[in-house]
Amino acid sequence: MSLTLAQSSDTARAAAPCADVVPPTGAVSVSAKREVRPEDLLGLRDIGPYEAIGPLFTISPDGSSVVLQLRKADAGSNSYCQAIMIVPLSGARPIVVDQGGDLIRAEIVGVADLTVGSGISEIITPLWSADGQWVAFLKKEDGRVQVWKARSDGTGSEPLTKSQSDVVRFALTPDGGSLVFVTQPEIARQRIAVQREGLGGFHYDDRFIPIADSKPQLPGTLTESVEALDLATGSIRPATDPERALLSLPSLMRPKSAGYIPIDRRSRQAWVEAAGGNFATPDTTVRYQSSTGAVIPCANALCSQARAPAWLTGNGSRVIFLRREGWANGTTGIYEWVPGQSAPKRILQTTDYLADCRPIADALLCLREAATEPRRLVRIDLQTRKVTTIFDPNPEWAKLSFGRVRRMNVRNDFGLESTADLVYPAQYRAGQRYPAIVVQYVSRGHLRGGVGDEYPILALAAKGYAVLSVNRPPHLGLLAGAGNLIAAERTNLQNWANRKSILSSIETPLRELIAEGLIDPKKIGITGLSDGATTVQYAMLHSSMFAAAIMSGCCWERNQGALLGPQIDRTFSQVGYPNLLASAPEFWRQISIVENAQAIGIPLLLQAADSEYLSALEAYTALRQAHKPVDLFVFPNEFHNKWQPAHRLAIYRRTLRWFDFWLKGEVPSGGEDAKEVQFWRDLRAGQLGAEQGPLGSVN
Incomplete structure (x- = not known):
């Protein structure tokens, strides 16, 4: 059912x-x-x-x-x-x-x-x-x-399989005789142990993430059971070492290792290998192994920034790979390299997103998306460069109309490159200024809802908004060559430089569009999930460009370490966040909504998962006590990325209503939507103080 x-x-x-x-x-x-x-x-x-x-x-x-x-x-x-x-x-x-x-x-x-x-x-x-x-x-x-x-x-x-615990991954043996599968029976044992522990009360320790749950979380490293099912007889036995090896193949990225020996030295193969960089964004190169076992590296610069995996075509004599390139690595090139020759040849370049590809004869089968086209299966002929659609799962999409999409190349105040996609209002007329919405913080392929898929870009454009879907610039901590997360975040936090850099990459294209006369400088909204929500919070305190905001979660405040648990609290201290014993007013004035509640002047909507909303309550309460326009909705049985269809549709629709009300002054004519917007009208009129309840009713 x-x-x-x-x-x-x-x-x-x-x-x-x-x-x-x-x-x-x-x-x-x-x-x-x-x-x-x-x-x-x-x-x-x-x-x-x-x-x-x-x-x-x-x-x-x-x-x-x-x-x-x-x-x-x-x-x-x-x-x-x-x-x-x-x-x-x-x-x-x-x-x-x-x-x-x-x-x-x-x-x-x-x-x-x-x-x-x-x-x-x-x-x-x-x-x-x-x-x-x-x-x-x-x-x-x-x-x-x-x-x-x-x-x-x-x-x-x-x-x-009829396993008593979930199968997490599997493989078929090359001879077709066996199925190798992995389960984690320790999960069940751990859960039973937690239940027993609860009878005497849980000891509050590093296993807790209070915002997520009131009981300990399970450890991240769990023992796995690897078994093989004989498909002819149905018998199950422990997997052999060669069978276990099948579960890690094919490898998408091979680590840089001087002593690395490919699994089969007799076969020709190609792969993408890490070749330097840092822990989060490694540089890459392409390597080829001949039938004799000799490994030939591609030394040409065009093999850097390759995307794993690489494939062999032409009876194993040519290597095909994808490469990030162009402004801010915002385009994808398909390249052919003949081992022994120095320079790869580019076959095709596109700003479309190739989500997954497989070689077949002299072609690639790829799942391809464009800004206004959902994912579909296409065949890319490597000789003629012709692209043919094999399977379109959404043929009804052809019935819909869209505003045009313009790729903007951005250089921020720190000199860093990024890109942004401007989706014009569906009924755009030159010379007219439009309200604008910023959606964060990855913009590639089909422009759907930003990171977390909560802000319906094309539906916003259909309602008359110019929508700027932005790509975040590289983190300053990574550019500085940090060797681990702590070091990278320390650099990011110094003088709030990384927040300033991200905000600059948003404000720069907005200023360009204002200068062009395309968007109304007094009617700009901003949205965000995760790191994008942090950008919204920082922008509310440090930018005068925005007239309304929506966050999918909130907030960075003094109590964040307490809400996220002892282990993450120690990480924050290592990065440089003050603990609860340090008042640090100068630090918190740069990011805290609570510290700045009286000065915040734009309306804020919070649409949070029940597993995260506790971190929003301090800021929400401070804004209510300051009689500022803020509203909060909590979605049950949800996570950082919301998964339930009814919730996602509700978020889509409320996003439209929120911006329609605050940026365009539009009010629904009736029903629950009108009741909800009446609450916002009361917020705007300043009628709702901290002592009042939902929809203006007094508790």
Whole structure:
């Protein structure tokens, strides 16, 4: 059954059946286009997570098809429709080989080396059997993740594993006889141990992140169990060392190591290797191994900044790789290198985002996105450079109209390069000034909602806003050559230089657009999640450009170390944040909303996860006590990245209402929306003091 809004669960279950997860066939009429709505963005069919980095599809052994997972959110049922699909490269109709299952969310090991939940969906990479007759993939049913098998003709699917704990990754042996899979049974044991400990009270120690939970978090490093399933007999045994090695291949990036020996010295292979740089942004180069085992490095500068992986084509005689290049590395080049020749040749350059690629004959199959085009599967001919769409999961998108998109090259006050994408209002007229919205802090591929996907860029443009989707400049701490996170953050914090640099990279293009007469300097809004929220907080105190703000979480205040736990508190102290015993007024005046509550003059909307909202309460309360316009919404069972479809749609819609009200003076005519906006009218009129309750009612 589907998860409904009245239910409480930590998974969103796919509705059954989910017919609309399969794209419609036939031509789509585009004679009467309309503008984008929030529902259009939420309802996109996704191949892989929105911000995924990793393998998202695989090619069949005979090279005729690919297999991938397609996922579609539905706000009405607060659920996800999911399907494993085989897509013929001939252009024939895709085959759905499995449907349903719960969304599998990733667990993240954080700064404190603790395992915490997240709203980020796991990458699901289906694998082909050696004979191409079936595919294997991870699927969650009845609260458990197992490896499933689906026949490639669409005649059925069933689980292969029946593990008592979740399968976290798997591989198939080259001979097709065994399935190697990894579980973490220690998770269950750890959870039972925590329950027992709670009977006598939890000792407050480094395992706590109070803002996330009132009980200890699990450790980030957990023992794994690696087993092999014999596909013919169904017997399970411990995996051998060669079988264990399959779980780490293919490697996307090989570390720099003088003594590194490739796994098979008899085979030709190519890879991208770290070649210097720092811990967060390594320089890279390309290397090739011949059939004799000799390793040939690419010494040309055009092999630097390569993106892993690299591939062999032309019977193994040529290496193909992708490279970041151009202003602020804002474009991607596809290069061909013949080992033994000095200079690679660029085949194609694009500002589009290539989320994942695989070689096939003299072509690359890639998942490609453009600013106003969602992800689709394309074939890039390496000889003719022709790009052909193989599979478009969102053909209805052609019915929508958009304002044009302009790439802006930015150099900030620190001399650092960055880029920003300006999305013009859908009905743009030259000579008219428009309200503007800033969305942060990664702008690439399909312009959807910024980091965290909470601010609907194209829907904002459809409502008459000029939307500036910005890329953050490089962190000053990394440019200074820091060898670890602490050293990098110390440099970033000195004189608040990194915050100044990021803010400058936003204000610089805004000033350019104001000078052009395109945006109204008195009607600019700013949004942000995570580091973007910190930028919003800093901008509220140090910039006069913004008239309204929305944050997905908040705030940097004196009590942050207490809320984030002992381990992270020590990290903050090492970076240079004052502890609670030091008043440090000069320091906190530079970032604290509480210290500056009386002086803040712009309205602030907070839309926070229930696992993070406690850190917003001090700032929220100070602003309310100062009778400043602030509003807070808390979303249950959410994380840093919000995952529930109903919540994302609510955030999209409220974002539009907030800016419509504060920047354009628009008020809904009725319903719950009008009731909500009436609260904002009272805020604007100064009628709501700290003693008043929601919607102006007195407690």
